[in-house]
Amino acid sequence: MPKMYLMIPGPTPVPNDVLREMAREMVNHRGQEFSKALLESTELLKKVFQTNNDVFIFTSSGTGAMEASIVNFFSPGDKVIVGVCGVFGERYAKICNAFGLNVVSIKTPAGKGIEPEELEKVIKENPDVKGVFLTHNETSTGVTLNLRELAPIVKEKDILLIVDAISSLGAIDLPTDALNIDVVVTASQKALETPPGLSMMSVSPLAWEYYERAKLPRFYWDIKMAKKFLEEGATPFTPAVSQVFALRKALENILSRGLENNFKRHKILGSAVRAGVKALGVLNLLADEKFASDTVTAVVPPSNVNPDELRKKLRQEFGVVLAGGQGELKGKIFRIGHVGYVEPTDVLVTLSSLEIVLEKMGYDGLRGKAVESAEKVFLNS
Ligand SMILES: Cc1ncc(COP(=O)(O)O)c(C=O)c1O
Known part of the structure; x- marks a missing residue:
């Protein structure tokens, strides 16, 4: 098999010691060994979530936890505000609609995030709102919201704040308790360096109060049942x-490196990718610098370059796997993931391959430019 550089925003590369945990012989899921792994993983997750709230692990992809964050806390007809900065905000709105909630969307143009004034205005216009859903890191556009600004606006009232941190938790600072965020959802396959298959959700005391009043039907996602079993x-x-065995190992690794160091590492990787892309002069960054994500960068190629053709060449010639555009950005952009078990060398290989492929597509004089700019970021950090 040719060597592969998996530079997509999830699933992300999995370290060997984590992969080895997946190869353990099967055990009784009601036995002591699994119980220990589940309880230890849950405690380690609380550190990564930066919370003392309850945390639950579900067997599902991230979307399962998104659904859990709706059916456990709301009733049909409840009014909620959903921040839509791309495909994943749109997904939250779609799930809320599917369960009969009354959705007020705050939709931003691609590459832009939500400004505090905007959120403040919509909350004021909708005094009966019960919940606000925000996507911390919109993976389809590479946009990160500033929750330090946005969370206090929601929490000024007793509105439930639900945050999708599926492509950020562990990589971008998200102090759940310090920001008083009621519900945070994430998944195993991104910053948590674990294969896909698990999602997680934290639940605040206020969210438990909402749970007691909520009338939406639920079964698989019922957190009261999950809590009873977790005890x-x-x-x-x-x-x-x-x-779950793999997750425990991955969390031990992340926490032994230090959460702060992990945030810093992703900041540097993000800066290096953006500096490299900008230095080429022929590519544009989709996200406003102000909202630029540390885990994924969306790139707009020149109009005569098909991003999917470019990705195909990168994969075939260099084993570099990038992600395409989603939703209305399909066929218009490509995305570089720099999240989880990704190192500066992976970024340098990606940028260097990009230079060569673009040169082969007729863009002269790019050689070394992206790599040099990224190297400067690494040298100065
Ligand atoms: C921000 C965000 N939300 C939700 C999802 C959906 O997660 P999943 O594909 O694991 O269901 C993703 C997946 O890429 C995501 O990046």
Whole structure:
């Protein structure tokens, strides 16, 4: 198999010691060994979530936890505000609609985030709003919201704040308790350096009050049932046993490196990618610098370059795998993931391959430019 550089915003590369945990022999999911792994993973997750709230692990992709964050806390007809900065904000709005909530969307142009004044205005216009859903890091556009500014606006009232941190938790600072965020959802396959298959959700005391009043139907995602089982060191249904062993190892690795160091590393990787892309002169960054994500960079190629052709060449010639555009950006952009088990060398290989492929596509004089700019970021950090 040719060497591969998986530079997409999830699933992300998995370190060997984490992969080895997946190869353990199967155990009884109601036995002591799994129980220990589940309870330890849950405690380690609380550190990564920066919370003392309850944290639950579900066997599902991230979208499962998104659904859990709706059915556990709301009733049909409840009014909610959903921040839509791209495909994943749109997904939250779609799930809320599917469950009969009354959705007020704040939709931003591609590459832009939500400004505090905008959120303040919409909350004021909708005094009966019960919840606000925000995507911390919109993976489809490479936009990160400033929750330090936005969270206090929501929490000034007793409105439930739900944050999708699926492509940020562990990589971009998200102090759940310090910002008083009621519900945070994430998944295993991005910054948490674990294969896909697990999602997680934190639940504040206010969210538990909402739970008691909520009337939406729920079964698989019922957190009261999950809490009862977790107290016994178990899950209500058969869990993805191997993924939980892997998750524990990955969390131990991340925390032994230090959360702050992980945030810093992703900041540097993001800056290096953006500096490299900008230095080429022929590519544009989709996201406003102010909202630029540390985990994923969306890039707009010149109009005569098909981003999907470019990605194909990068994959075939250099084993560099990038992501394409989603939704209305399909066929218009490509995305470089720099999240999880990704190192500066991976970024340098990606940028160097990009220079060569673009040169082969007729863009002369790019050689070394992106790499040099990224190297400067690494040297100065
Ligand atoms: C911000 C964000 N939200 C939600 C999802 C959906 O997660 P999943 O594909 O694991 O269901 C993703 C996946 O890329 C994401 O990046």
